[in-house]
Amino acid sequence: xxxxxxxxxxxxxxxxxxxxxxxxxxxxxxxxxxxxxxxxxxxxxxxxxxxxxxxxxxxxxxxxxxxxxxxxxxxxxxxxxxxxxxxxxxxxxxxxxxxxxxxxxxxxxxxxxxxxxxxxxxxxxxxxxxxxxxxxxxxxxxxxxxxxxxxxxxxxxxxxxxxxxxxxxxxxxxxxxxxxxxxxxxxxxxxxxxxxxxxxxxxxxxxxxxxxxxxxxxxxxxxxxxxxxxxxxxxxxxxxxxxxxxxxxxxxxxxxxxxxxxxxxxx
Amino acid sequence: xxxxxxxxxxxxxxxxxxxxxxxxxxxxxxxxxxxxxxxxxxxxxxxxxxxxxxxxxxxxxxxxxxxxxxxxxxxxxxxxxxxxxxxxxxxxxxxxxxxxxxxxxxxxxxxxxxxxxxxxxxxxxxxxxxxxxxxxxxxxxxxxxxxxxxxxxxxxxxxxxxxxxxxxxxxxxxxxxxxxxxxxxxxxxxxxxxxxxxxxxxxxxxxxxxxxxxxxxxxxxxxxxxxxxxxxxxxxxxxxxxxxxxxxxxxxxxxxxxxxxxxxxxxxxxxxxxxxxxxxxxxxxxxxxxxxxxxxxxxxxxxxxxxxxxxxxxxxxxxxxxxxxxxxxxxxxxxxxxxxxxxxxxxxxxxxxxxxxxxxxxxxxxxxxxxxxxxxx
Numbered sequence: 001x002x003x004x005x006x007x008x009x010x011x012x013x014x015x016x017x018x019x020x021x022x023x024x025x026x027x028x029x030x031x032x033x034x035x036x037x038x039x040x041x042x043x044x045x046x047x048x049x050x051x052x053x054x055x056x057x058x059x060x061x062x063x064x065x066x067x068x069x070x071x072x073x074x075x076x077x078x079x080x081x082x083x084x085x086x087x088x089x090x091x092x093x094x095x096x097x098x099x100x101x102x103x104x105x106x107x108x109x110x111x112x113x114x115x116x117x118x119x120x121x122x123x124x125x126x127x128x129x130x131x132x133x134x135x136x137x138x139x140x141x142x143x144x145x146x147x148x149x150x151x152x153x154x155x156x157x158x159x160x161x162x163x164x165x166x167x168x169x170x171x172x173x174x175x176x177x178x179x180x181x182x183x184x185x186x187x188x189x190x191x192x193x194x195x196x197x198x199x200x201x202x203x204x205x206x207x208x209x210x211x212x213x214x215x216x217x218x219x220x221x222x223x224x225x226x227x228x229x230x231x232x233x234x235x236x237x238x239x240x241x242x243x244x245x246x247x248x249x250x251x252x253x254x255x256x257x258x259x260x261x262x263x264x265x266x267x
Numbered sequence: 268x269x270x271x272x273x274x275x276x277x278x279x280x281x282x283x284x285x286x287x288x289x290x291x292x293x294x295x296x297x298x299x300x301x302x303x304x305x306x307x308x309x310x311x312x313x314x315x316x317x318x319x320x321x322x323x324x325x326x327x328x329x330x331x332x333x334x335x336x337x338x339x340x341x342x343x344x345x346x347x348x349x350x351x352x353x354x355x356x357x358x359x360x361x362x363x364x365x366x367x368x369x370x371x372x373x374x375x376x377x378x379x380x381x382x383x384x385x386x387x388x389x390x391x392x393x394x395x396x397x398x399x400x401x402x403x404x405x406x407x408x409x410x411x412x413x414x415x416x417x418x419x420x421x422x423x424x425x426x427x428x429x430x431x432x433x434x435x436x437x438x439x440x441x442x443x444x445x446x447x448x449x450x451x452x453x454x455x456x457x458x459x460x461x462x463x464x465x466x467x468x469x470x471x472x473x474x475x476x477x478x479x480x481x482x483x484x485x486x487x488x489x490x491x492x493x494x495x496x497x498x499x500x501x502x503x504x505x506x507x508x509x510x511x512x513x514x515x516x517x518x519x520x521x522x523x524x525x526x527x528x529x530x531x532x533x534x535x536x537x538x539x540x541x542x543x544x545x546x547x548x549x550x551x552x553x554x555x556x557x558x559x560x561x562x563x564x565x566x567x568x569x570x571x572x573x574x575x576x577x578x579x580x581x582x583x584x585x586x587x588x589x590x591x592x593x594x595x596x597x598x599x600x601x602x603x604x605x606x607x608x609x610x611x612x613x614x615x616x617x618x619x620x621x622x623x624x625x626x627x628x629x630x631x632x633x634x635x636x637x638x639x640x641x642x643x644x
Contacts, residue, residue: 092300093308094491096523103527105504112504186498187467188491188523196467231471237434237461239471 013079015198021180052173097184209260301341313568390440404567416448429458429481433488494523573606
């Protein structure tokens, strides 16, 4: 969503972007024989470099000038490359990924909640808060927003548009790395993880509103809650279909998403 | 010039034919990627270890084994194509696959070509379809589930069970047999939770299982999913004992689930931790070669190859039809063939009978709690 706003980049490899950082960490532990915290740090840095800097400079910049559609196809290809690359060079099997927090539980008002889940929620809320603060309360963040809203005018006003776009890619890479480190201890690290995560993220963004960060958050929450309630109280066999029903309903009745705003474009 | 080309072609052809005569073609068609990769790679590695050992000693009847590996990608349609490709190479036997759904769609091809197929699949119906060329390397569900049901009734003293299963041929087959066994013992299934192969999020499924207040939770799905279920169960603070047949207590699941696998109990047809010197020697060799602890599928692949070796040497010739015929009703003891590790009998349908084990996960390994005798004894 950030990428779309700043550089009109639709990344269909976003799910694989979440899958990959976990393997950077595992590779650092296995081949570099590093401790988990050191590998986590290395994994984060490599993710930001590969999925941020290299992705922008090697894939987006040369292809975007030919239009959005070639870029969409390129990211689809990139998703396959990442998936098959991990399968070929690391393993086709699921890999255990250490949790950043031990698997202890806390009881709150009679409900058992795992400390791991609380940490995930806490980190996610913090990440969103920091991102919002960065975008709205810092000079760089406002310049990034200006770039997103009107790059031509932003350039006229002296904003270094290219650098702002690069920052957006770096922020995106940092967020996917964070997501990867949080989700992999539960889902296990596997080369196919991106398929599910990518679809869920895409549906959440459309449902919430593709041009609003808070829309994606609402879309993600709604999707997660509906998915789990359907699986627990109705039928787990139909759970995979529910997000797609939600997606169709939103596209039919509110194409800009629940919190998105309608945009006009000259074609 | 033309004569030279013809001579070269004849020499090449003769050399190829000579090579073919010096080797015996035993392709491995297995799950190297996809949801069955854990099972498939274990089976493949066990089989390749046995093949290397046999080849190092001169092969079978002085012919070395040629065993290329092809990946079914855990996909039934691809497995059928791979088995067809293997048959086109005129194999002596086909090793694999492990997934029941794949075996069900490709076993007819092997049957039509009269090629014995040594499979790792467990779905009950595979050996009930009258195919004289299919042979198991592990218990079918009709053999293992009664043992597990007896454990639930007598060992766990459970009156109610929550059953989580994977919605594929393996899962459905196991569910049907287990439910029948539970009904016969008057034990109530209070949660019947169907899940998908490759599923990653089990939060809602565990909520359902927990809400049922069952005495025990029975997990019957593939390895990776078992590990995710165990992790989710720990996250939700499940207090009930978690049990299962083979997969939930397999070494790969223990490795993936980490401490959340502790205390899980189950029945296994084979275990690398069996208190049998030959099995322990196998485990050491395997671990040294592949740097991981094998699960039951590693043993299945290894023993399957040695069964073929023993039966062929007993026949004294490479004859596929005769091999299939002789394996029916054959018992191989470790004294006759050390590579078989544990005395094993194949019945007239290709089902297997041997001792089995009740295990519990303790400190990251399977601890054998009880050895169950062969059913035929």
